[in-house]
Amino acid sequence: MTHDLHGDHLIAGKRISTETKFSSSPATGPAAEFSVGTVELVEQACAAAAAAAEGFAATSREDRARLLEAIADQIDARGDAITAVGSAETGLPAGRLQGERGRTTGQLRLFASHIRDGAYLDRRYDEALPDRAPLPRPDLRMMQRPIGPVAVFGASNFPLAFSVAGGDTAAALAAGCPVVVKGHSAHPGTGEIVGDAVAAAIASLDMDPGLFSLVQGGRRDVGQALVTDPRIKAVGFTGSLGGGRALFDLCASRPEPIPFFGELGSVNPMFVLPHAAAARAAEIGTNWAGSLTMGAGQFCTNPGIAVVIDGPEADAFVAAALEGLKKVDAQTMLTDGMASAFQDGARRVADASGVSTCLSGTTADRKAEPHLYEVAAQDWLADEALAEEVFGPLGLVIRVADAAQMEEVARSFVGQLTATLQLDDDDIALAKTLLPVLEKMAGRVLANGFPTGVEVSDTMVHGGPYPASTNFGATSVGTLSIRRFLRPVCYQNLPAALLPTDL
CATH class of the missing domain: 3.40.309.10 (Aldehyde Dehydrogenase; Chain A, domain 2)
Structure with a gap:
């Protein structure tokens, strides 16, 4: 099957071309041309994400669940094209890509079910004790809230499950955070098709297009611009130890340091x-x-x-x-x-x-x-x-x-x-x-098993002490991964009219 690739970036729902191009390096078939990412495009994408962040954080869990399911549906609708282009770009067999697509859409739907349940919010309540001695206790309520725009770096070895709409993107959107993806140049065509699916899902629900952007290719300065943009509040990364550590150090050296959730490799003894x-x-x-x-x-x-x-x-x-x-x-x-x-x-x-x-x-x-x-x-x-x-x-x-x-x-x-x-x-x-x-x-x-099979579930932990990952208290697979993009907020003596709906 053939698929016409447009080769553009996707910035807040709009296809944008840049003058400089790069060619893909497919395992089979002809190369394709794609626009090269720029620092200016990162600026546009981050601005759109920041503008969408407060509104998205205020959406209901049901609205976000419907978005995740719509993305899964749009990806499945493009399944044949994803398999054809992905197989040509990576050399992976069709069966592997079909299985990975099932994993990708499955985790999107799992996250939808998970946030509908609401347990991930970890809601807590200490009722007021005005007559307590020696001091009264105020009314205290706590729950998890989205942290803001998240940068995601696509992985080379999983063109679907850890890339444009993979676990990091799914977790961030489930948490209520807009996403800016830096696509991986090893499979730009696959990333483009999936990015189009995400944009189509957002448009179908009449949601803010700034919730998602995809910047293709680009030199090192593009990735640096993304993780140092002050509007980005966390980074998800799967890749090499050298590249991940460089980005981790950039995140730590910002005027406002942010968490870098990097999965950097392992020998798995x-x-x-x-x-x-x-x-x-x-x-x-x-x-x-x-x-x-x-x-x-x-x-x-x-x-x-x-x-x-x-x-x-x-x-x-x-x-x-x-x-x-x-x-x-x-x-x-x-x-x-x-x-x-x-x-x-x-x-x-x-x-x-x-x-x-x-x-x-x-x-x-x-x-x-x-x-x-x-x-x-x-x-x-x-x-x-x-x-x-x-x-x-x-x-x-x-x-x-x-x-x-x-x-x-x-x-x-x-x-x-x-x-x-x-x-x-x-x-x-x-x-x-x-x-x-x-x-x-x-x-x-x-x-008595082998680790080359990572179940997407409530209990899975895909992370570990450094250098396996940069944050040993987190996981990049499973529903617990949503917690990377949330932070607890305590509300003291707030009138009911001011409390978030979930409280």
């Missing part, structure tokens, strides 16, 4: 406990290989490191993983830059002291084959660089001498999105020793 290894090392190794290579390893929850006690069970685990990886063909990576970075990362691991190569694939023409390495615990502990994420289908096995050294390795990890325990009933004692370490390390702890 998996600990194979001894009784589980004795019972099913080969099974775990095979399944680990499948998780490692899912989507060419381009998931932020990719379990890139396995920790196992040295011995015959470790040999069986590595052999099964190796056999599984050999069956995986080269896969297209999302961008040329990612393919190059993956190649550099694999070379860095292979060249590290004490690392043995089990499988060394090739990376050419944006296609990557799986890689597998192993290292002894003492060499791992001596080289902090081995703990750095390599984004792609690469696994590193750490062989430890015993349970005590497994705990030592566990304590060496910095913040992670996930940590996994492969265990049997007889491993419970060791698991109890490791669990407090993993709780401090990761936002999600799994048992």
